[in-house]
Every structure is written in structure tokens, then in C-alpha cells.
Amino acid sequence: MSSIKPRSYKSDDYQHILKLWEITNLGGEERGDNAETIEVSLLHGGKFWILEDSKTRKLIGSCWVTNDSRRLYLHHLGIHPEYQHQGYGKLLTETALAHAKSLNMQIKLEVHHSNKTALNIYKEQGFNILEGYEVMIKRRH
Template sequence: MNSLVIRPYTTSDESAVIQLWDACGLVRPVNDPLKDIQRKLQVQPELFLVAECTDTHALIGTAMVGYEGHRGWINYLAVAPHIQKQGLGRQIMDHAEQLLRQLGCPKINLQVRTNNHEVIAFYERLGFVRDDVVSLGRRLVVD
């Protein structure tokens, strides 16, 4: 892989981010990616990360990071399918963890669909462990 930079999202990244999320299977009917981007830009926009190849300026990775004072959260971690398993996901997570540590964050939580065994294994290789919890959700806004 060519050299890359992990930087905050800019509005010019919007279409490339949505295309990447779609290519990675992250887009779901209940989560409008455009609305998710707009919502993130209202809360800690500096923690919406993109990875860009400096030679081609191609957007090749993302992570939506957050911290509410108790736990850090990672959403929309994505790496372009053609370069997965080359360490970029780990680099993005390392960058996100560094930012969260600087904010005083003691623990990161994230959610992975139970049938996504490959992604669960990725996070386990990074040192994440399954918490004995049940994830509950309730939609407040229907997109």
C-alpha cells in the first residue's frame, strides 16, 4: 500500500465515504448514511476519521469515533475491500485509540453483528473481548 494519512472527515469526502460503506456492506435500510454523516458532524466532528492514500487521494478507510465521558465508541470502521487484511484497519483503530486516550477515555465499546465472524475475529486480534452484556436499541428517529 502507498503512503497514507488518517485525518478528520471533510465535506468533500461525503460521496467517497458512502461508496466505501456500501462496498463494505455497512449501509442498512434503517441507517441512512447521509443522515448518519450529518449527525456526526454535529457531535465531535474531529473524531470522524478517514484514511486517504496520499499518492492517489483515494479514500480507503473510515471510522466514526465518539466519547461521551464514560465510554468511547467506534462505528463505521471500514477499509476498502481490495486492501483489507493489510493492516489499515489496525492503523485506524490505533489512531482512534490514541485520540480517545487523549480525551481520558477508559474503555472502548463497539458493536458487531453476531453473524459477522470475520470482523469479530479482527477485533479479537486487536485485544477486544466479548463483554457479558446484551445490546438494546430503540429508534428515536425513523430514517
């Protein structure tokens, strides 16, 4: 894992991020995830980490944390399929949790119930299911 470490997002990462999100089914412009949204979230206290293999320069993971000044939200944590099950998802989760701890803020996320690997990582890291809640969204006005 030594050639793969989290680093901060740079604007020229965006096209590579879109490809990763497409491969991992995490998001994209149709969901409102665009370069401007990322930049605005960073200006408002968000963080965005990239995992890049420094030997191959291949972008292999992402983790985006937004801040609403009340709590943090963990988004788009995903690892390229060729690099999954090697501890990188846990590494990014721990990076986000360390950030939340440094701010003394709670952190919330959504994960699909069929994503057992992610669920296990999050449970190991102390996340709890919010019983009685349903996730709802309205994308179009």
C-alpha cells in the first residue's frame, strides 16, 4: 500500500473522478455531482481525497466529505474494482473519520443495503444504522 496514499483533490482530477464514479456507480453529473459542486463544497469546509497509485499515476479511489456546519456527510467513497478488498476503502474511511474527529463533528453517510463490503467497513468503524429513517431525495424541481 505504500505507493497508494490519500491526497487532496485538485481540479484537474475531475475527469478522472467522473470515470471512477462511472465504474463504481457512485455518481456523476446527472446527480448534480459536477466540478463546480465539488469546488463550492471545498470552499464551505468540505474535503475531497483521492487515492492515486504513485507508481502508475492511476486514480483508484475517492472520498468526498461535505460540511453543513452542523455535521459532515461522507459521499462517493469508492475504490476501483481492480483495487477492491485490499484495505483502501478502510483507509479512506479512516481518513474521513480522522477529519471529523479533528473538527469534533459527527459524520453521516448513506450506503446501499446490498453493499455488504462497505457496510462491514462502516460498522467496524463505529457507524450505526439510523433506525426508523427512510432516505428520500427530490432531484428535479
